[in-house]
Amino acid sequence: MSTNGKDASLVVVQLAGGNDYLNTIVPYENGHYYDNRKNVNIDQSDVLKLNDEVGLHPTMTAIKSLWDQGKVAIINGIGYPNPNRSHFRSMDIWHTAEPDKIGTEGWLGRVLRQMDPQKENVLTGVNFGRGLPRALGCKDVSVASVGDLASYGLFPDLEDEALRKYALDAFSKMYGGAEGRDAVSSMLGETGASVLKGADLLRSSVGKYSSDIEYASSSIAQSLKSAAQVMSADLGTRIYYTQQGSYDTHAGQLDVHANLWSDLSAAVGDFMDDVDSQGYADDTVMFLFTEFGRRIKDNGSGTDHGSGGAAFIIGNKVKGGMYGEYPSLKEEDQLEGDLFFNNDFRGTYSTLLEQWLGYEAAPIVNGNFEQFNFIKN
Amino acid sequence: MGSQNVELMAHMMRRVGFGAHQDEIDAMLPKGYEAAVDELVSGPDVVEYLPDDVVMRFHVDMNELRFTTSSAGYWLYRMITTNYPMQEKIALFWHGIFATAYSKLNQARSLLNQIDMFRNFGMGNLRDLLLELSKDPAMILWLDNNANHKGAINENYGRELLELFTMGVGNYTEEDVKECSRAFTGWTLGNAEYMATRAAKDSLWPYGRIAWHFEYRGYDHDDGEKTFLGETGKFNGEDIIDIICKQPATAKFISRHLYDFFVADEPPVPQWPYTPPRDPEAIEVLSKAYFDSGYNIGAMLRTLFNSDFFKNESARFARIKSPIEMVVGAHRFSGNITQPTFDIGDAAEQCLFMNQGPMQPPSVEGWHEGMEWIDSGTLVERVNFASKELSDIHHPGARSIIERLATINGGILSPSSLVNNCLELLGTVNATDDTKATLTTFAEQFGDVDLRNHKPGDDSEKTVGNIMRLIASTKEYQLC
Numbered sequence: 008m009s010t011n012g013k014d015a016s017l018v019v020v021q022l023a024g025g026n027d028y029l030n031t032i033v034p035y036e037n038g039h040y041y042d043n044r045k046n047v048n049i050d051q052s053d054v055l056k057l058n059d060e061v062g063l064h065p066t067m068t069a070i071k072s073l074w075d076q077g078k079v080a081i082i083n084g085i086g087y088p089n090p091n092r093s094h095f096r097s098m099d100i101w102h103t104a105e106p107d108k109i110g111t112e113g114w115l116g117r118v119l120r121q122m123d124p125q126k127e128n129v130l131t132g133v134n135f136g137r138g139l140p141r142a143l144g145c146k147d148v149s150v151a152s153v154g155d156l157a158s159y160g161l162f163p164d165l166e167d168e169a170l171r172k173y174a175l176d177a178f179s180k181m182y183g184g185a186e187g188r189d190a191v192s193s194m195l196g197e198t199g200a201s202v203l204k205g206a207d208l209l210r211s212s213v214g215k216y217s218s219d220i221e222y223a224s225s226s227i228a229q230s231l232k233s234a235a236q237v238m239s240a241d242l243g244t245r246i247y248y249t250q251q252g253s254y255d256t257h258a259g260q261l262d263v264h265a266n267l268w269s270d271l272s273a274a275v276g277d278f279m280d281d282v283d284s285q286g287y288a289d290d291t292v293m294f295l296f297t298e299f300g301r302r303i304k305d306n307g308s309g310t311d312h313g314s315g316g317a318a319f320i321i322g323n324k325v326k327g328g329m330y331g332e333y334p335s336l337k338e339e340d341q342l343e344g345d346l347f348f349n350n351d352f353r354g355t356y357s358t359l360l361e362q363w364l365g366y367e368a369a370p371i372v373n374g375n376f377e378q379f380n381f382i383k384n
Numbered sequence: 385m386g387s388q389n390v391e392l393m394a395h396m397m398r399r400v401g402f403g404a405h406q407d408e409i410d411a412m413l414p415k416g417y418e419a420a421v422d423e424l425v426s427g428p429d430v431v432e433y434l435p436d437d438v439v440m441r442f443h444v445d446m447n448e449l450r451f452t453t454s455s456a457g458y459w460l461y462r463m464i465t466t467n468y469p470m471q472e473k474i475a476l477f478w479h480g481i482f483a484t485a486y487s488k489l490n491q492a493r494s495l496l497n498q499i500d501m502f503r504n505f506g507m508g509n510l511r512d513l514l515l516e517l518s519k520d521p522a523m524i525l526w527l528d529n530n531a532n533h534k535g536a537i538n539e540n541y542g543r544e545l546l547e548l549f550t551m552g553v554g555n556y557t558e559e560d561v562k563e564c565s566r567a568f569t570g571w572t573l574g575n576a577e578y579m580a581t582r583a584a585k586d587s588l589w590p591y592g593r594i595a596w597h598f599e600y601r602g603y604d605h606d607d608g609e610k611t612f613l614g615e616t617g618k619f620n621g622e623d624i625i626d627i628i629c630k631q632p633a634t635a636k637f638i639s640r641h642l643y644d645f646f647v648a649d650e651p652p653v654p655q656w657p658y659t660p661p662r663d664p665e666a667i668e669v670l671s672k673a674y675f676d677s678g679y680n681i682g683a684m685l686r687t688l689f690n691s692d693f694f695k696n697e698s699a700r701f702a703r704i705k706s707p708i709e710m711v712v713g714a715h716r717f718s719g720n721i722t723q724p725t726f727d728i729g730d731a732a733e734q735c736l737f738m739n740q741g742p743m744q745p746p747s748v749e750g751w752h753e754g755m756e757w758i759d760s761g762t763l764v765e766r767v768n769f770a771s772k773e774l775s776d777i778h779h780p781g782a783r784s785i786i787e788r789l790a791t792i793n794g795g796i797l798s799p800s801s802l803v804n805n806c807l808e809l810l811g812t813v814n815a816t817d818d819t820k821a822t823l824t825t826f827a828e829q830f831g832d833v834d835l836r837n838h839k840p841g842d843d844s845e846k847t848v849g850n851i852m853r854l855i856a857s858t859k860e861y862q863l864c
Binding site: 093095096099109110111129137138139141146150151152160161163165173174176177178180181182188190191192195196198201202205 | 485486487488490649704733736737739746747748749752755756758759760761763764765767768771772816818819822823825826829850853854857858859862863
């Protein structure tokens with residue numbers, strides 16, 4: 008099952024809000040596209056052509072360059088049965104791998120529990136952003152959620168460094184040391200101690216890191232830079248998670264969507280270069296997903312919630328190319344004005360789990376799903 | 385007035401509401417404990433809160449009240465500013481059990497209506513509450529009762545009503561679930577078909593922008609004979625609720641939930657069938673109150689707060705604060721939120737970061753509480769939030785503490801005196817000797833604090849703020 012070592016790590020980027028598939032992987036030779044997208048379209052001459060049928064959004068130059076190097080797998084028509092067009096419910100479904108009932112455990116949380124059943128490393132999973140995405144939430148799993156890496160930890164609002172050190176020393180004494188007087192107190196003590204340990208390690212990674220890559224100032228670039236910093240510190244982290252958005256472009260889509268992809272593509276390019284120069288390129292795979300695509304017909308200046316979409320898998324160990332089928336845009340093939348999905352997202356999850364991370368997929372994604380072969384053996 | 389009385393009153397006020405200032409405790413003491421319980425459970429003559437039409441003028445989000453952040457913020461605002469904390473606490477209690485989430489509904493207004501229903505019916509007769517719940521539009525959509533039809537049942541609501549809401553697994557059969565579901569056929573929403581179509585097609589507001597309402601459709605109700613928990617008849621939903629209410633299993637289940645929420649943390653609910661209650665006698669006492677009062681939740685609460693198992697020292701600080709209790713408690717203490725400004729949205733976000741977004745329970749099972757509130761991610765959020773909130777010496781709560789400290793020993797306090805007085809004024813009287821020693825060592829770096837001529841924000845006040853910051857970061861502050 009596992010063809011890759013225990014060092015294989017997964018970097019997940021959630022495109023929150025529903026990325027418009029049609030303007031990301033543009034079917035520039037398809038008349039139906041321009042018929043439906045009277046206003047919100049990408050001109051044929053602008054797309055970055057991937058083949059005779061589709062091309063990338065013009066801002067995605069860095070990802071195009073990775074594609075040219077054979078490092079980008081595009082999963083076309085990814086989705087799930089009976090699409091739900093609510094952001095929240097749909098994102099829940101992607102997070103818990105449970106389309107039919109309300110799931111309680113995140114799929115990556117389940118992976119983390121298997122990776123570190125004894126909870127020995129508090130940094131096996133790190134989320135860059137505040138609050139924990141449900142994908143990472145799982146009983147007996149704790150994940151560090153890092154807003155700003157340099158100030159991560161306790162008392163970030165205390166500006167006086169000497170005072171902060173005193174406060175941290177006091178915290179360390181109160182939570183560490185003697186066993187608590189009861190189970191609750193002991194549990195709090197252990198958790199407090201692991202907070203301090205994790206925070207120290209994470210902050211120290213900033214100092215250890217050096218790189219020639221100049222990331223942009225966008226938040227996604229900074230998040231991925233933080234991921235590269237943590238990676239370079241060899242802390243045993245295997246799941247990195249962050250998000251960018253909002254792709255919920257009901258209005259004014261052309262500008263907003265272009266800005267988002269311009270930021271994301273550049274950040275992905277810089278991150279992959281950075282990872283390469285740090286020597287982790289063979290251990291790193293990126294996975295970009297969104298909760299749904301958008302409606303085929305535009306609404307004048309934007310697009311409404313749809314179904315079916317695209318996901319990206321990027322890395323040295325990825326067999327670049329097109330996977331899944333580009334859904335038909337013909338009216339008779341549409342699903343209530345949306346694209347029909349043709350492959351279940353849990354097939355892509357299963358591929359990542361079994362072929363990349365080396366874990367049996369079925370118990371994590373709640374069933375057996377057809378896998379792709381986008382990971383090199 | 386011994387300190388024993390003060391501590392008991394403080395304990396009760398942490399549980400009836402979200403904790404109390406020394407001033408509030410002092411005002412309650414002369415009334416005596418039982419009268420205080422009675423007053424706090426019954427509530428004031430007039431429940432004061434900013435009327436909705438005024439709230440709606442604050443900012444666009446407040447006007448909408450459809451999004452999670454603004455509507456969660458609205459509820460937090462009510463919790464933080466109410467003069468009837470028990471009412472909000474009981475709404476939070478039922479929200480945790482009848483857990484309904486925004487994720488599926490996309491319409492927070494309907495959830496706020498549900499919370500309001502908990503305010504109005506949450507301390508009354510359980511029968512009335514369950515009836516309201518079964519007619520609650522958010523619940524109907526959440527558990528698919530709009531898809532529960534005569535001849536084609538959907539068991540979602542019927543099952544959870546028995547399993548998660550009233551009796552718990554092991555007290556009914558699969559056949560009872562089906563019969564219960566049959567009885568609730570036809571209990572649906574006005575416009576159910578229109579909304580189903582909308583939900584399939586679009587988009588931003590799949591269930592529309594208007595408030596939903598309950599509709600009973602006789603033609604879609606299965607009027608046939610049903611056998612439920614050993615009784616047979618042409619039962620409708622009301623009859624099912626009557627039968628549920630008279631079950632000893634229901635009394636025990638609700639009693640254990642009350643114990644868990646108001647007395648001491650129980651193990652997570654899924655373990656209940658296998659793990660006996662922490663205090664079986666307490667469950668018996670509460671169950672008896674349930675039947676004696678004719679299923680009255682308020683009567684159960686009065687019994688609970690006046691019983692030895694509650695007043696006992698072993699029940700004090702025997703619960704881990706839920707994130708909402710943590711956030712509301714800190715804001716009520718600091719007194720910095722008086723109006724529904726954008727700060728309210730921040731408070732809602734804080735709860736979410738600590739894994740308890742109001743109206744966003746992870747599933748119909750509600751939150752996993754007690755020890756499960758704490759992990760290395762949430763502990764960072766809890767400590768950072770509380771320590772920042774309580775250390776801000778410009779907030780009214782901190783100012784009143786400073787004024788009180790300034791009257792002690794002529795306004796000059798040694799490090800240990802400062803620590804002990806702050807612990808007491810913050811109500812963190814459960815601090816161990818070790819914790820006190822560490823806090824005192826921390827305080828020693830500032831030497832004696834001289835508050836004789838203190839000015840807002842001067843060094844002496846900052847020292848007080850720093851001590852409060854550390855107290856808010858203790859293990860003991862995590863408990864209530």
